[in-house]
Every structure is written in C-alpha cells, then in structure tokens.
Amino acid sequence: MEARIRRFYDDVDKVLQIVEEKGRASSTESQSSVKEQASDFPVTEISKRRHDILSAIDSGDSDDLKNALQWAKFDGCEKFLQDEIELGKDMIRQKHNLERVRGSIRNMRPGLISELRSYSKPPNVICDVMACVYLLLGERDEDKLKNWSSIQAMMCQTGSRSLKRLIETRQVTDIPVDVIEKVKGHLSKYDFQSIYLASEGGAAFYVWILDTIREFEQT
16 A cells, blocks of 8 residues: 555546556557558657657646647547547546545545445445545544444534544644554555545545645655
8 A cells, every 4th residue: 555655645646546557568569550551641640749748648747648639539549549549538537537536535525425324335445535534533443433323413513523624724734653553554445536436425535544644744
C-alpha cells in the first residue's frame, strides 16, 4: 500500500501504472501495425503523436493529455493510435472521478454520509473503509468497528461527535503509528477503482484516508 500511496500522490496511481504498462506494450505493437496499415501516411507524424500521448500519460498531466489527444485527432492519426487514445481517455476519466470524490470530502456533500448510512448490508470494502476512517479519527474499539450497525450509529452522531466535525478537527499528529500501519494493512487489497465501483461515497472516504496517511508520513 505504501508504494500505491506514493504513486497516487505523484498523480500516477495504480490505474495510471496499468495505463503506462499497457501503453509501452501497445507502442511496440502499434509501430508494427503502422508499417502495415499506414504506408500512405507520414509515420513520423504518427510516432510524434504517440510519443506526446504516452508522455502525457506518464506525467499524469490531464491538460497535456487532452491537448495530445486533440492533436492526434486534428492530424488524422486516430485510426493508427486507437490503443493509446483509449488509454489516454481512461486516464482522464479516472482523474475526473478522483477529483470529484476528493471534492466531496472537502465540502462534505450532504448526500455523502447519507448514502453510506442507507446501506443495510454494504459490500465488505465499504465496511473496511469506514472502519479505517474511524480508526484514524480515534476509535480504538476494533470489535465495535467490525459491526456495521455500530458504524452506522457513529455516522448518525451530531455536534462535536459528528463525522464532519471529527474530520475537520482531526490532528494527524495525534494518530499513533500502529494505527497507520493497521489501516494500511486493512486496505492493502483494495484500490480506488474497485472502491469507486462499489460506492462513490466509499471512494471519497478512501481518498481521505490516503490524504491522511500522506500527511502523517510527511510530518
């Protein structure tokens, strides 16, 4: 999980790692395909557009990637760079989803907590994410956090014990090292995409957990 967090905050998370690997593999395949299919098209132009797309994917810069994709379309290279273009579009979608759920936590969108509270029997990944949230917020009764109804009850608390207030007042320096390690262990089998598919609310809190771990490790 530590490696995933480092990639995540270099703006190249697990999804981007996969994108990069696929991109490198497709680069060799596409070069061969271009020789066969594009005898009447400037190969140097195709290579330049491929390089621009893959470089933008590696850097994690969405604006550069959008520009590279637009230039590939403008120059008529789309049919020769289908794999690279699809990888680029996938990265843009992932980063858009990531920023949206991060914004949900920053602004504590009202529906965020109510979505999670509404589950009578959520997927295991949601239980694990919310248990880790409360571990980082100071809950030490781990048996209690194994019970979803207990977590639901905590999410219903108001005032100084409300989830929003706890997050706003949480001091990363108050979190014990062993709690950080426990959270890493609990979430090591998950990634952003799998959690996002299960619940956007759960993904938002997963991102908050990664933010908290990063902040802890930088202090």
